[in-house]
Amino acid sequence: MDHFHYCEGQYFAEGVSFARIASTVGTPCYVYSRAILEQRWRLFNDAFGDYPHRIHYAVKANGNLAILKLLCQMGSGFDIVSGGELERVLKAGGRPDDMVFSGVGKRESEITTALEAGIHCINVESAAELDRVNRIAGTLGAVADLALRINPDVDPHTHPYIATGLRENKFGIPIDEVPDLVRQAHDANHVNIIGLACHIGSQLTELSPFVAALDRVLELVFSLRQEGLQLKHLDIGGGLGIRYGDETPPEPDAYVKALLNTLSARQCNLPLFIEPGRAIVGNAGVLLTRVEYLKSAQSHQFAVVDAAMNDLLRPALYGAHHRVIEVSPADVEPTTYDVVGPICETADFLSRSQRLSISPGDLLVVQSVGAYGSAMSSNYNSRPRSAEVIVEGDKFHVVRRHETLSQLYQNESTLPD
Numbered sequence: 001m002d003h004f005h006y007c008e009g010q011y012f013a014e015g016v017s018f019a020r021i022a023s024t025v026g027t028p029c030y031v032y033s034r035a036i037l038e039q040r041w042r043l044f045n046d047a048f049g050d051y052p053h054r055i056h057y058a059v060k061a062n063g064n065l066a067i068l069k070l071l072c073q074m075g076s077g078f079d080i081v082s083g084g085e086l087e088r089v090l091k092a093g094g095r096p097d098d099m100v101f102s103g104v105g106k107r108e109s110e111i112t113t114a115l116e117a118g119i120h121c122i123n124v125e126s127a128a129e130l131d132r133v134n135r136i137a138g139t140l141g142a143v144a145d146l147a148l149r150i151n152p153d154v155d156p157h158t159h160p161y162i163a164t165g166l167r168e169n170k171f172g173i174p175i176d177e178v179p180d181l182v183r184q185a186h187d188a189n190h191v192n193i194i195g196l197a198c199h200i201g202s203q204l205t206e207l208s209p210f211v212a213a214l215d216r217v218l219e220l221v222f223s224l225r226q227e228g229l230q231l232k233h234l235d236i237g238g239g240l241g242i243r244y245g246d247e248t249p250p251e252p253d254a255y256v257k258a259l260l261n262t263l264s265a266r267q268c269n270l271p272l273f274i275e276p277g278r279a280i281v282g283n284a285g286v287l288l289t290r291v292e293y294l295k296s297a298q299s300h301q302f303a304v305v306d307a308a309m310n311d312l313l314r315p316a317l318y319g320a321h322h323r324v325i326e327v328s329p330a331d332v333e334p335t336t337y338d339v340v341g342p343i344c345e346t347a348d349f350l351s352r353s354q355r356l357s358i359s360p361g362d363l364l365v366v367q368s369v370g371a372y373g374s375a376m377s378s379n380y381n382s383r384p385r386s387a388e389v390i391v392e393g394d395k396f397h398v399v400r401r402h403e404t405l406s407q408l409y410q411n412e413s414t415l416p417d
């Protein structure tokens with residue numbers, strides 16, 4: 001059953017009409033379906049069967065506390081990329097031992113907090129970071145468990161801004177430098193390499209780059225084994241794509257099966273970690289917005305809505321495509337609109353060339369924005385960030401209130417007189 005659906009000419013999230021959410025919460029607002037979120041996580045988890053694994057949800061895709069808590073309750077772990085995300089997951093009830101810490105630029109204070117909290121492992125991305133972790137663990141009188149994030153130099157066939165596993169990207173350790181880092185770790189007293197990790201990019205719609213990356217990791221596992229290094233896990237990162245328009249990404253089941261087949265072809269039975277973000281929350285969320293004006297310029301028709309690029313940056317940042325649909329189609333001729341926000345930037349569009357039957361005041365839904373939607377929102381143009389709502393059955397809960405105007409400048413001050 002589709003949890004976002006029309007019923008008698010009205011669009012619903014599960015058992016709640018969007019008109020009801022708009023009249024109680026206001027617009028713009030993000031709306032998530034609990035059922036979709038949980039179903040997506042389960043699809044990944046079930047696909048593993050009894051193969052030892054962990055799912056570390058990538059918090060950066062959507063770090064709302066309520067979402068993190070639902071995932072915690074299902075038994076998810078978390079992939080974090082900052083001290084702020086560590087704080088969020090702890091606040092939501094996550095266990096430090098269920099977290100891995102990724103990212104190229106971890107600060108001293110972030111590493112210290114993560115080690116003190118007892119995080120499962122730090123995914124190290126350079127010799128300099130390994131050195132830093134070793135030093136900090138030393139001052140804490142601890143031994144830090146690490147995974148080396150390698151750069152497998154695989155083309156993920158995705159938007160260049162979200163490709164991360166190519167040699168020229170800033171991410172990961174080049175494969176030929178790994179033996180040196182293993183030696184460096186061996187000589188250091190406060191680090192212990194327990195795994196190898198990689199993450200080659202986001203919104204991948206084919207399986208072959210994942211398989212190629214895992215193959216590279218496995219070659220390394222065997223060569224390191226010959227040097228006496230015994231690993232405890234492999235981490236293939238996140239990146240599985242979702243459907244925004246007419247893409248046909250693999251389902252989580254096919255993705256996991258392809259990974260497990262690659263492991264078994266190489267007779268590897270190490271536990272496998274994955275870090276999906278987008279593929280769990282992306283299609284579990286939409287952005288509800290109201291049409292303020294309809295206007296035309298030359299051959300273009302514009303629907304000016306109350307959501308903008310500060311709410312949803314993906315179209316401006318990546319040229320990303322999101323479908324827009326009516327909450328309740330009006331009884332007017334369908335027209336092709338560019339759906340744009342009120343911000344003073346030509347890049348402020350939510351979607352182009354959408355065929356819609358609308359009048360001013362109507363509600364629209366921007367689809368597939370659960371990942372990298374609210375998480376990337378800002379206050380540009382002094383616009384308060386939007387509310388977030390989770391629907392469960394015929395109930396809904398505000399899980400983030402609209403920001404107030406005074407919150408916009410609460411950390412600012414003027415010079416002394």
Ligand SMILES: *Cc1c(COP(=O)(O)O)cnc(C)c1O
Nearest residue numbers: 058102202238239275276277278
């Ligand atoms: C962003 C990121 C992810 C999640 O990527 P998705 O495409 O949302 O699945 C996982 N791991 C790392 C290290 C990341 O940077």
